[in-house]
Amino acid sequence: MTEGAKVESVRWRATRQIPAFYRDGLSRLRSGELGLRGWIWFGVLTVGLVGDETTTGYMVRHGFREGNPVAAAGFGSIGFWAFAAGTSLLVLALAAPIAVARTTEREMHILQWAVYLGILGKCLAVVNNVALFEHLWRGIHLSF
Numbered sequence: 001m002t003e004g005a006k007v008e009s010v011r012w013r014a015t016r017q018i019p020a021f022y023r024d025g026l027s028r029l030r031s032g033e034l035g036l037r038g039w040i041w042f043g044v045l046t047v048g049l050v051g052d053e054t055t056t057g058y059m060v061r062h063g064f065r066e067g068n069p070v071a072a073a074g075f076g077s078i079g080f081w082a083f084a085a086g087t088s089l090l091v092l093a094l095a096a097p098i099a100v101a102r103t104t105e106r107e108m109h110i111l112q113w114a115v116y117l118g119i120l121g122k123c124l125a126v127v128n129n130v131a132l133f134e135h136l137w138r139g140i141h142l143s144f
Helices: 003-031 035-061 069-078 080-100 106-137
Strands: none
Touching (some): 003 080, 035 106
């Protein structure tokens, strides 16, 4: 088997697996049979999304400007809460099934860990927003 055929084989296998992987996660979410790991990741994702949108909304309402130009354009066009709710629901719909799905395939584990890193990034954004707001708005100097 040539190197190109191996790459094509992995690519073809992944394109068949991703929809099945996503459907498995959706069925687990619908049935509520997530297991401990699934409930933890779903909870962390929900806390990260709600926390990021809440802290960002609080900061924007108190005079801070959004640094992400795409988000700032969305805030200006349809309003902060509509944009925040829409993007959060989109992320939840895409990430939650992948985070809770079961797999034994290496490619799907890579996809799942990429989603886990994104979830942890959302939680880090909450911590960053709180620290930035406290530091800049109230003049409290935080040291880690």
